[in-house]
Amino acid sequence: MRTSGYSTRSRRGFVRAGLVATALLAGPCARDALASTRRISDDAERRIDLSRIPRRVFPAGAPAAVFVYCLAPDQLVGWPRALRADEAALLLPEVADLPELGRLTGRGSTAKLEGVLALGTDLVVDVGSIAPTYASLADQVQAQTGVPYLLFDGRFEHTTRTLQRLGAALGAERRAEVLATGVQSILDEMAELRAGLAADDRPRVLFARGPTGLATAAAGGLNAEVFDVVGAVNVAQTGAPNLSLISLEQVVDWQPDWIVASDAAFFSQLTRHPVWSSLPAVRAGRAVLAPRLPFGWFDAPPALNRFVGVVWLAAVLHPARIRYPLAERLVATFEWLYHRRPTQAQIDSLLAQTRLPR
Amino acid sequence: MGVRAIRLSWGALTVSLVVLLAVAMLSALGVGQYPLTLPQVLQMLVSPLADGPRDAGDLPRTVLWQIRLPRVCASVAVGAALAASGVALQSVFRNPLAAPDLLGVSAGAALGAVLGIFLGWNIVTIQAAAFAGGLAAVVVVHAVGTVLPLHDRTLSLVLAGIAIGSMLGALIALVKTVADPYSQLPAITFWLLGSFASITPTDLALLLGFGVVGIVPLALMRWRADALALSDDEIHAIGLRLPVMRAALIAGATLATSASVAAAGIIGWVGLVVPHAARMLVGASFSRVLPVSMLMGALLMLLIDTLGRSIAQSEVPPGVLTALVGAPVLFALMLRRREVPV
Secondary structure (H helix, E strand, C coil): CHHHHHHHHHHHHHHHHHHHHHHHHHHHHHHHHHHCCEEEECCCCCEEEECCCCCCEEECCHHHHHHHHHHCHHHECCECCCCCHHHHCCCCHHHHCCCECCCCCHHHCCCCHHHHHHCCCCEEEEEECCCHHHHHHHHHHHHHHCCCEEEEECCHHHHHHHHHHHHHHHCCHHHHHHHHHHHHHHHHHHHHHHHCCCHHHCCEEEEEECCCCCEEECCCCHHHHHHHHCCCEECCCCCCCCEEECCHHHHHHHCCCEEEECCHHHHHHCCCCCCHHHCHHHHCCCEEECCCCCCCCCCCCCCCCHHHHHHHHHHHHCCCCCCCCHHHHHHHHHHHHHCCCCCHHHHHHHHHHHECCC | CHHHHHCCCHHHHHHHHHHHHHHHHHHHHCCCCCCCCHHHHHHHHHCHHHHCCCCCCCHHHHHHHHHHHHHHHHHHHHHHHHHHHHHHHHHHCCCCCCCCCCCCHHHHHHHHHHHHHHCCCCHHHHHHHHHHHHHHHHHHHHHHHHHCCCCCHHHHHHHHHHHHHHHHHHHHHHHHHHCCCCCHHHHHHHHHHCCCCCCCHHHHHHHHHHHHHHHHHHHHCCCHHHHHHCCHHHHHHCCCCHHHHHHHHHHHHHHHHHHHHHHHCCCCCHHHHHHHHHHHHHCCCHHHHHHHHHHHHHHHHHHHHHHHHHCCCCCCCHHHHHHHHHHHHHHHHHHHHHHCCC
């Protein structure tokens, strides 16, 4: 009995010692956790507390998916739509295979709120417009799911700030710095290019969008920001910054120096169309197609992917001023953004798509 | 007697509408963003070079022959076709609310086009899909309407049209849901709004070809169509074959509407309201309402498209303006009619 009593007491002692030890060990951890509860504010002046680094991040739409992929691919839980094979071929295979989630856009959402929870999401991220519509949507989703929701400004000039803020939220500060530095150096390079351009040297460019080429993104809108960066003048100064429909006659009247198309079917018909083919730009071969792999180079979606378009379009529009070898520069840009070095053949095939059929 | 007092002589009205339309078409040719004035247009129209080989760099000539003239003619043709379809369907269904899209033409055409955009087809194929979709929808509606065990044949057609139309609408919504929101969704939205912005001479030729084939049966039946105001039994009693008449009028209206929708997208209101306006001017006789409606529809559509392409740098969709311009015109006509003692 004594023995057993001793033994019991000693066992209790062990337990007590264990508890003390646990408390001693846990103490600093708890303090760490407490210290690392970070208050993050987003671009809509919404503040949320993150107690730990989010492991599973749900992108509300395509721009957010691109940002999260570029910053912290391991934390992404899926894509707004499943990626096609040609898109996946330029991205990390295990991330490109992630499932389709739909998009969170309020009434027009295709993503399910329950899915946000079912996937064990610990952060929802949206990048794009920070208008009250989207801020209130963020509040609503956050209230319904209890999952923190961050909204960042998707405009070009905010890219570095968005990278830094989102990077901090994702615990990917170092990667955010790499991306932000790269973005800034491209923007500086382009600022230098623009500074060297006289007003007459700036090519007047039309963004001919969609299957008829007659939807255009006017100057001042999210869809045509690449033009401003590469020192081009958007011929569509319609004052309406969003997409609008224009007439063929308007195109003839504008007489753009260059045409950038977004629809492959439209682009392939350009030299055969009775009117488009008679435009000086098309006759001189000054029309290009903005590729869409792995994400749109020009505007679809408006996210980090547009820097590929900047690097490309600057070289296309200013061959005398841009010194870098385009194909090699694109290989490096893809690797820098997308964590995967494309083969020279992949880049060559993308560049071949951009040119007018002979 | 009072109502007849405001009716113009039918012949005088038709002739004045034709003259008005011709003047409007010529004037519209002088309007546009490209600096090409009416005298230059007239000179090019009469110049023998017009038929000669076209230098691809001759932009004024390209603007006139490839853009403005096809567009002006297309708006006239679409306006006439939609108005004629409206006249035919309002007669067949004995219902003033019947419009060219009653039997699902627009919904079918829209689904065809939306699928084409979703699958990344080129614009010619998208238009072909729209045309085929419009025809296919009416064939299905007609088949379903014929099978439905209702005594009232027109009612079963209308019911089938509403049901199939909403099914097609649901499929369009489904495609819009899965379409890429940055590239495909804007294209779908613009297509559904309707536009003459991308009309080419080839589009015009197809539109005119199918439009004429569609309107011929309507014109041929302009006398017999008045009998549609009678009851089914009375029509049978005077020896007319109602199902054949009905099918021919529906087929003609469908062909004309499908060709219009394929060329210019969905433009509402013209087919619904223009026949009413025409009836107020010339009475209910089909043989008078048909040509007057076509002329008025052509004039209205031309006016609207000319406005839509010239009031701003961006296009204003014709469907928006038809409603904004058409509604006050209709009210004005109705008010004018009320002033006359009946």
